[in-house]
Amino acid sequence: MKGLGVGLIGSGFMGKCHAIAWNAVGTAFPDVERPRLVHLGDADADLAARRAREFGFARGSGDWHAVVEDPEVDVVSVTAPNQFHAEMTLAALKAGKHVWCEKPMATSLADAEMMAKAARESDRIAALGYNYIQSPAIRHIGRLLDQGAIGEPNHLRIEMDEDFMADPETPFGWKHASTSGYGALDDFAVHPLSLISVLFGRVGRVICDMTKPYADRAAGDGTRRAVETYDTASTLLRLENGMAATLLVNRSAWGRKGRIAVQIFGSKGSILFDQERFNEFQLYTTSDSPAEQGYRTVLIGPAHEPYGTFVPAPGHGLGFNDLKTIECRELVARIGGDMAARLIGFEAGLEIERTVHAMARSFDEGRWIGLR
Ligand SMILES: NC(=O)c1ccc[n+]([C@@H]2O[C@H](COP(=O)([O-])OP(=O)(O)OC[C@H]3O[C@@H](n4cnc5c(N)ncnc54)[C@H](O)[C@@H]3O)[C@@H](O)[C@H]2O)c1
Secondary structure, X not given: OOOOEEEEEOOOHHHHHHHHHHHHHHHHOOOOOOOEEEEEEOOOHHHHHHHHHHHOOOEEEOOHHHHHHOOOOOEEEEOOOHHHHHXXXXXXXXXXXXEEEEOOOOOOHHHHHHHHHHHHHOOOOEEEEOHHHHOHHHHHHHHHHHOOOOOOEEEEEEEEEOOOOOOOOOOOOHHHOHHHOOEHXXXXXXXXXXXXXXXXXXXXXXEEXXXXXXXXXXXXXXXXXXXXXXXXXXXXEEEOOOOEEEEEEEOOOOOOOOEEEEEEEEOOEEEEEEXXXXXXXXXXXXXXXXXXXXXXXXXXXXXXXXXXXXXXXXXXXXXXXXXXXXXXXXXXXXXXOOOOOOOOEHHHHHHHHHHHHHHHHHHHHOOOEEOO
8 A cells, every 4th residue: 555645834943853754654663654745835946846855856836726736735734824825725626635734724714714614514534733732742631631540630720921022123934923813822822722622622601811021023125114913921721621721822932932831730739840941841739648759750762552563672762853753653543544533623623713702802892711
């Protein structure tokens, strides 16, 4: 049987990450048929041809439609900027391709709803790039919660921070334009919401505040252009399971490089995790003797699947791109009919979008917004 034919649209940060995953998945995961890297599309033909060579794709095109319409392509990775996600995934689904689209799903709720509808009405698999749910530590934390290791969880705090927009001299880019969405909500908050989705279920209501640390940025022509998106968002949430939660996100947080700090408090203990040190987590349980109670640091190893398919030795560590390779394995498995594969599909993705849009609405209206 021939492996899946892969198309990739966009070859920037995430395009390369997907390409590494498509190249690695057949090696890291023996249960997966090695895919064929068929067609890469980018904004111009020269760039596409160069990246196709670098990433190992058979051909490149300066028009993404050629990727979607290529009969040898079975699945399309969409890693172009946010504003193209809806148009590209709708075209790919219409052409009968499976889709693996980067987050956020879309820049408007109407587009996300249209995408979910198209996926529902097709027999194709449509998944989103929520790589952090794939982390062996996060997976194990889910098992600990299911086993009641910290009793009944009652309070959750998540902070996601990076500093790539912290410098006021960073020029205006596509992420500062409202065509990309609200800003830190679509860029960051969707990731913690994906963790909430797999660990705790749906969000019930939200109230959010947002800020723009810098009002304008240098445009290419020597003028300043007003920033249209918000770099920070601070949200109180009440989950449907009754848990109280806070979600703080900041794209202009000097010193923070890839922080997704999660604190989960329960009736018999607590769990701490931070994506900046994602090869470990901390566990505190009241079942330890009082004289020895304290946070225990657990290093990730083969006992935390699927770490062992990458490295047989514990504590040696995975990297960011490995999370994408794990996500890629789950996608290929789901395409092959494995309904247990761990993915955020377009239905769960739509729920994340509804939450983000409820946050933005609560900011506009200055009040709590219920999701249902
Ligand atoms: N899952 C994650 O952890 C994660 C991390 C970063 C970014 N992302 C998401 O990935 C997406 C891309 O972000 P990025 O950081 O890779 O951006 P980027 O700017 O590095 O890359 C975007 C790529 O798309 C190409 N492109 C632009 N317009 C195009 C068009 N019309 N047709 C074809 N190609 C086009 C660009 O030339 C570039 O190669 C965004 O939606 C972003 O939210 C996800």
